[in-house]
Amino acid sequence: MNTPAPSRRAVIRTAAWTAPAVIVAGNTPAFAASGTTSTAACAPMYYSLDWGTSDYTTTAGSLVPTTNSITSSSSSGTVTVSPTGVAATTATKIRMTVNSSFTGRTRGLNVSNFRNMTLSHSYGGSSDVGGTGKVGLTLMQRLSNSTSNGRNSRQTLTITFEKPVKNLSFTITDIDAYNPNPSYQYTDAVLVTGNQPNATGGAGVAVLPDRFTHDTTTNHGTQGSGTAASPLTSRNNGRSGTAVDTNSRGGNVIVHFPTDTEVKTVTVEFWNNRSGSVTSNGQQAIFLTDFTFTRDGIC
Helix, strand or coil: CCCCCCCHHHHHHHHHHHHHHHHHHHHCCHHHHHCCCCCCCCCCEEEECCHHHCCCEECCCCCCCCCCEEECCCEEEEEEECECCCCCCCCCCEEEEEEEEEECCEEEEECCCCECCCECCCCCCCCCHHHCCCCCEEEEEEECCCEEEHHHCEEEEEEEEEEEEEEEEEEEECCCEECCCCCCCEEEEEEEEEEEECCCCCEEEEECCCEEEECCCCCCCEECCCCCCCCEEECCCCCCCCCCCCCCHHHCEEEECCCCCCEEEEEEEEEECCEEECHHHHCEEEEEEEEEEEECCCC
16 A cells, blocks of 8 residues: 655654654653662761860859869850851751769869869960860869769769761870879879760760770870770879870870761760879869761751
C-alpha cells in the first residue's frame, strides 16, 4: 500500500512538538529511574573559643565575693562561640555553660590576681596561660582546713554545650605540685569525663577522652589518663619546692575526645592528691583554654 509523504508543514509541526521531550530527557537526573534521591553532605562548621575576646559572663552573685575569701557556693557562667568562616547567626552560634560545685572541704578561692571561675587576666593575672599566648578559665581553690583527704574534697566543673559538638579538644594548664621540703602544699590531680546527647538533647551515655597530649618539653611535664585511678598529674612531685609558672608549658595537657563523636557535656574534677597535713590550706589552681570543636553543617 502506498503511504502519502507528509507535507513540509507537517514535518515542521512534528519537530516543534518533539524537541522539548529530547531536552527534558537530557536533564533528567540519573537516579530518577530508581526513584531514589540524594543530598550532598554538608560541610562541618569549625569553632575556636578565645576567652580573651569572648562574651563570657558570670551569674550575678555567684563568685567568691572578696579578696582572700572562700566560698562553698556554686558558680556559673556562659560564653557564646561563633563558627570560623561562617556567618554568626542564632542557628550557627553555640552557647557554652560552665558550672562549678564543691564536694567535701574544697572551696572556691579569691586571691589577689586570680579568682575562681573568672578569666585568668581579669584581676591582673595572666593573659598567657601555659605558654599558649591565650587567656584561660580559672579554677582556683583551697581547703577549708589544713588537712587534705584527696578526691573526697574536690571542685567539679561541668561544661554544657547548647548543641552537641564533635572533635572536641581543649588544654588544661598549670597541672603541677608544690611541696617544699619538709612540708606539703598541693599535688594537682584532674579527672575528665563526658557525655553524649540523649534522645531529648540532654546528657546521655558516657564518652571518655580517647587520648591526651602531655607536655614532655620541660623538667616538669604531665602524666596520667584522666581517670580516678590514673588522674592527670605532674611528672615532678614537687619535693624540690619548685612549681610550674602560670605561663609555663610544663603543666600542660591537651584533652582529645574521639573523632566524630558527639559530646553534650564535659566534667572536669580537680583536687589535691595529697593525703594529710598541707600548708596554706592546699591552695592550688589550674586553667582551661584552647577549646576547639566542630559541628555538622546546616543543610
